[in-house]
Amino acid sequence: xxxxxxxxxxxxxxxxxxxxxxxxxxxxxxxxxxxxxxxxxxxxxxxxxxxxxxxxxxxxxxxxxxxxxxxxxxxxxxxxxxxxxxxxxxxxxxxxxxxxxxxxxxxxxxxxxxxxxxxxxxxxxxxxxxxxxxxxxxxxxxxxxxxxxxxxxxxxxxxxxxxxxxxxxxxxxxxxxxxxxxxxxxxxxxxxxxx
Amino acid sequence: xxxxxxxxxxxxxxxxxxxxxxxxxxxxxxxxxxxxxxxxxxxxxxxxxxxxxxxxxxxxxxxxxxxxxxxxxxxxxxxxxxxxxxxxxxxxxxxxxxxxxxxxxxxxxxxxxxxxxxxxxxxxxxxxxxxxxxxxxxxxxxxxxxxxxxxxxxxxxxxxxxxxxxxxxxxxxxxxxxxxxxxxxxxxxxxxxxxxxxxxxxxx
Numbered sequence: 001x002x003x004x005x006x007x008x009x010x011x012x013x014x015x016x017x018x019x020x021x022x023x024x025x026x027x028x029x030x031x032x033x034x035x036x037x038x039x040x041x042x043x044x045x046x047x048x049x050x051x052x053x054x055x056x057x058x059x060x061x062x063x064x065x066x067x068x069x070x071x072x073x074x075x076x077x078x079x080x081x082x083x084x085x086x087x088x089x090x091x092x093x094x095x096x097x098x099x100x101x102x103x104x105x106x107x108x109x110x111x112x113x114x115x116x117x118x119x120x121x122x123x124x125x126x127x128x129x130x131x132x133x134x135x136x137x138x139x140x141x142x143x144x145x146x147x148x149x150x151x152x153x154x155x156x157x158x159x160x161x162x163x164x165x166x167x168x169x170x171x172x173x174x175x176x177x178x179x180x181x182x183x184x185x186x187x188x189x190x191x192x193x194x195x
Numbered sequence: 196x197x198x199x200x201x202x203x204x205x206x207x208x209x210x211x212x213x214x215x216x217x218x219x220x221x222x223x224x225x226x227x228x229x230x231x232x233x234x235x236x237x238x239x240x241x242x243x244x245x246x247x248x249x250x251x252x253x254x255x256x257x258x259x260x261x262x263x264x265x266x267x268x269x270x271x272x273x274x275x276x277x278x279x280x281x282x283x284x285x286x287x288x289x290x291x292x293x294x295x296x297x298x299x300x301x302x303x304x305x306x307x308x309x310x311x312x313x314x315x316x317x318x319x320x321x322x323x324x325x326x327x328x329x330x331x332x333x334x335x336x337x338x339x340x341x342x343x344x345x346x347x348x349x350x351x352x353x354x355x356x357x358x359x360x361x362x363x364x365x366x367x368x369x370x371x372x373x374x375x376x377x378x379x380x381x382x383x384x385x386x387x388x389x390x391x392x393x394x395x396x397x398x399x
Binding site: 049050053054056057060061063064067068070071074075077078080081084085087088089090091092094095096097100102103104107111115119120121122123124125126 | 224243249252316328346350396
């Protein structure tokens with residue numbers, strides 16, 4: 001047994017692949033390409049995700065500065081607003097006064113149109129209407145008085161309610177006249193028309 | 196000992212780095228920038244709204260100034276509105292004016308302090324009597340031109356005539372034997388009765 005030699009088998013390769021693939025990952029050109037790609041990505045990211053936002057923010061800030069500058073101009077203009085408003089409140093007419101015809105103006109009108117001719121028995125001024133009762137004039141004179149009243153700017157219209165003759169010899173009458181005041185009735189009509 | 200990272204490890208490391216970078220970008224850049232942007236836009240909108248209000252106020256102020264110029268041009272010393280509460284001075288004023296009448300009564304009704312315009316309205320009803328129309332009108336004119344801003348309404352003027360009988364005796368009658376007696380004298384007396392409501396304006 002000792003003289004019998006064991007057959008030794010060696011590895012054998014019958015074919016050989018001669019294809020050689022060199023490692024290019026460390027080649028400067030490849031590295032440059034990677035770097036370029038990374039730079040492009042970073043640039044795109046920086047442009048769209050950072051720079052644009054910052055620019056937009058700056059534009060908005062500039063817009064705000066402009067608006068604030070405009071506001072400061074108005075603030076300057078309105079520095080005296082409170083003072084003017086206070087003076088206005090003190091001296092201007094109130095809404096009530098603006099809506100009303102001055103009662104003394106009404107009396108002046110009656111004095112000039114009715115009193116020289118007739119004896120006034122009563123005057124009532126309320127809610128934009130004047131009721132005046134007078135006597136001592138003829139019907140013709142009453143018509144003249146009504147005409148005078150209607151010529152006034154403060155009168156909207158005049159209605160003779162009653163005119164009754166008295167026992168006087170010259171056909172004198174006692175008349176009741178209803179006068180609608182222009183300003184107050186204008187407002188009432190305007191209020192009615194509004195929906 | 197240096198060991199080369201496997202490709203899976205490298206891939207995971209890259210994913211991790213990307214996640215960290217994205218998170219950092221989102222938290223430390225994107226969110227603050229967006230918040231600032233929103234705040235600025237909100238500030239712009241508020242300021243623009245304030246400017247619109249200011250524009251209206253400027254127009255209103257110019258109108259008020261114009262009206263004031265007109266008021267002072269018409270009357271260099273216009274009556275200003277008194278401050279609330281002016282009731283005592285009003286009472287003194289009314290008394291001073293109405294003292295000239297034959298008889299008067301005043302009824303101080305409600306004081307309206309609820310006006311949206313910040314103006315208090317002191318409502319007073321009054322009745323007075325004078326001997327003639329001119330005196331009545333004079334009283335009304337004085338109220339109208341009073342130092343305190345007021346407005347008359349519900350004005351009613353009635354002329355009333357009534358007769359009064361006087362028994363006049365001559366001086367001689369006192370010393371006579373009382374047989375001579377004068378006949379009573381009947382006199383027609385005219386009185387003007389005025390009633391009106393008057394509102395005094397005061398500012399709060």
